[in-house]
Amino acid sequence: MHKYIENRFKNYKFKHETNFYRKRIDFTYIDEKSKVHAIELKVKDWKNSLHQIEVNQLFANYSYLGIWHEYDSIVPKSVFKKFGFGLISINQQNCELLVKPRESHILNDNLSKKIKTQIIEGHY
């Protein structure tokens, strides 16, 4: 899934496995407005991703779950809409945005800066 998501966002500054305290964030990128996006990748198990997506809003302006397309129908979109999380369906050719995220209101500027630095330094 990593290479498909990278393919979709390759025109941005991005990083796989960004360090965030004891966690590693699967995929992060910075958009043209300098906003940070964080994507947790899961094949199927969307329930276990909720907590991480929620915590990612501490440093990411937009936080998503990226799920393998075969399982996107089992994810309740209403839950993602309710909490403002994004949902992306991933397949070999494309990444489709199923739920648009709302901007985080718990963003911590210092954390966001640290993550941005990692993305910029780690980008090649």
Added chain:
Amino acid sequence: MKYYYRYFTQYSKFFNCVLSNQESVYFDASYLYNYQSSCYNLASKKKLFYFIDPESYKFQYGGDKSFYLNYLKYFEELEGLFDRENRINIDFLNHSMNFEDFYKKIIRFQRTMLASTHIPLDFYASIAEGTSDLKIYNPLEQLKFIICPYFEFYEIDDTFYKLNKRFSDITPINYVLLRFPKKILSEYSNIDKIVNDFKGSAGILLNIINLNQYEIHDLEKYFGNLIDLIYKFAKNQQNVILMNNSEFGKYFKYFGLNDVCSNVMIGQKTIDYEPNRSPKRQANTDLVYIPQIERSVSITSSQSLISRNKALKKDYPDGVIELSLDYRIQYYYEFIKEKIKKINTLDFKGIIKEFDRNFKQLDYKLHQKKYKYVLNWKELLNTKYKEFFK
């Protein structure tokens, strides 16, 4: 109700700077043997009350780590006590003389290991010169109780269970430590059997393996029956101390539990012992204690909790993520002290109200769901309380 904090040098700042004088701690025997001076310095400086876990169950597993082998040196004079894999030789122990010698050796360790630590020369100098009115710290006076040798048992009435029973019968004033897997709790007949077999001992310590790993529907099976076990021991006028799961366990005070044991910042989790693994050198310190959910969570989860639930901001500054470990430990200690004070003063109704008041402070739906276990605890406590006292 009080906390016995388990001493580890990784948290030396907590023990040396934060912990108040005359608080209570406990030392693992192998740890004490390896870090004798550090344990003595701490205990004497703060005049701490303490007990020592003899950890004799480790002898069932053997091992070749130096930390463990050092501890075995203490038993050198009992030739034949350990086999080639450094495991306890049960045949050797079955001879009555050896059995008693082993028992005495374990008891002596607890009575003398801190006491035999050298005392700084300047202390004697100050006494000799008459410049000191200090009373020498006598570790023996601060030792709360002594624990019999014990082994981990896997079934009721297995070899190790029977050995524990024999040890407990020698001197009833010494405490018994019962270490066993949680599945034992699921058979109710085991509860009565254990209570009956160890009813002669002055005190009981319970250390239940993997107690922290349970599904919600098993709460009654394990914790409900554990409450019964505690209640029945307490009814016999025995002191009962829970060695793990202090977060929930402290509330068993209402069913007769006397004290709990805990690591710093995080309740103790008793897991299967792995003899070939060295003791952890580095404890996880990226934790923040959140009183509303009764436990420490990762620093990132805590920041999210505080950012999303307004009521939690009264307890912590906004940028909890930037707080140093020292501050986080200080907060933890103050919260625990406050909680223990409440448990010691509030009646059962009052403490149940506390549960509700605390949980209501979480208004973010995802957090209410994630930390719902607090309400499950409350429900179980209520059920058991009605069962025993109504």
